[in-house]
Amino acid sequence: DTAVSQTPKYLVTQMGNDKSIKCEQNLGHDTMYWYKQDSKKFLKIMFSYNNKELIINETVPNRFSPKSPDKAHLNLHINSLELGDSAVYFCASSHQPGGPQHFGDGTRLSIL
Amino acid sequence: KNQVEQSPQSLIILEGKNCTLQCNYTVSPFSNLRWYKQDTGRGPVSLTIMTFSENTKSNGRYTATLDADTKQSSLHITASQLSDSASYICVVSASTGGFKTIFGAGTRLFVKA
Numbered sequence: 001d002t003a004v005s006q007t008p009k010y011l012v013t014q015m016g017n018d019k020s021i022k023c024e025q026n027l028g029h030d031t032m033y034w035y036k037q038d039s040k041k042f043l044k045i046m047f048s049y050n051n052k053e054l055i056i057n058e059t060v061p062n063r064f065s066p067k068s069p070d071k072a073h074l075n076l077h078i079n080s081l082e083l084g085d086s087a088v089y090f091c092a093s094s095h096q097p098g099g100p101q102h103f104g105d106g107t108r109l110s111i112l
Numbered sequence: 113k114n115q116v117e118q119s120p121q122s123l124i125i126l127e128g129k130n131c132t133l134q135c136n137y138t139v140s141p142f143s144n145l146r147w148y149k150q151d152t153g154r155g156p157v158s159l160t161i162m163t164f165s166e167n168t169k170s171n172g173r174y175t176a177t178l179d180a181d182t183k184q185s186s187l188h189i190t191a192s193q194l195s196d197s198a199s200y201i202c203v204v205s206a207s208t209g210g211f212k213t214i215f216g217a218g219t220r221l222f223v224k225a
Contacts, residue, residue: 040217041150041218045212098159098205105155
């Protein structure tokens, strides 16, 4: 039973396309997150939602739009993909903000 | 500025040896500090979490320490195993700003037979 699952695991697409990454958690957590891990392996928070409401929105281009249809899901939609968007995107969840986070295994996005 | 700095950047040790990884932070106001292990191609997995009042926490062969006065933490790995080869990430959360979480760049540990 995967606690935090992301799909797809790999995503290869052309520059300029629009794509979505889905995330679901079955832990009953209230808080979910999206992180970007670049080639230097540095994890940076992008968004955080608590009870479907946005609580953290770092300086991220507005081409990135998170959507939380319910507490168990936090999807990430990216418009007009650019070369610099190539990275591994991790979804995570925690019982409450600031609590220990459970991570998915990441979505490796490659822009051609 | 909230920052988390880890050292060394990478470390190679022989199987069976001990090692200690360091983490210095300037995050304020402090809420908690966590150590994560990230295997290649996987998401980070929590090893320990410590609040302000805790100065040591163990999880099997992993022992984390916290000095809230000097804003330093260490992760000590005892009797290393090949499976310990991974990145170890120090993460500090602030108690404001939606519990903003700052990640260190990680220490890449290689355990050799």
